[in-house]
Amino acid sequence: MTISCGTIQVTAPPSSITATNMVLSQTSCVEPCDVTATITWRNDGGQGSFEPAVVVNGTRTGLGSQINLTHNATHTQIFRLTNLVVNTYTVCPEPN
Numbered sequence: 001m002t003i004s005c006g007t008i009q010v011t012a013p014p015s016s017i018t019a020t021n022m023v024l025s026q027t028s029c030v031e032p033c034d035v036t037a038t039i040t041w042r043n044d045g046g047q048g049s050f051e052p053a054v055v056v057n058g059t060r061t062g063l064g065s066q067i068n069l070t071h072n073a074t075h076t077q078i079f080r081l082t083n084l085v086v087n088t089y090t091v092c093p094e095p096n
Contacts, residue, residue: 015048017041017069019093032083039093040076043069052077053094057087060094 018041025036037054047070052063067075081089 012046016045017043019096035081037079055092
């Protein structure tokens with residue numbers, strides 16, 4: 001009697017890139033003012049890439065080209081908000 005061979009396919013886990021930290025240089029200022037956001041992203045999944053961005057009051061701004069991250073790798077980027085005027089600004093990293 002002959003037994004058939006089996007096949008096992010193992011694939012890499014998908015990437016899981018999220019922002020893990022964001023520090024604003026100041027959270028209150030007098031106009032016109034500049035604020036620096038320092039954002040760190042981490043990949044808890046398999047190797048992957050992403051385009052770092054910030055969303056300010058609903059408007060997305062890309063921070064450059066695609067970044068490749070291996071498992072457990074991090075990437076930190078600095079974004080500068082300039083000439084802010086009287087308003088309340090909501091700043092969110094993306095992906096988040």
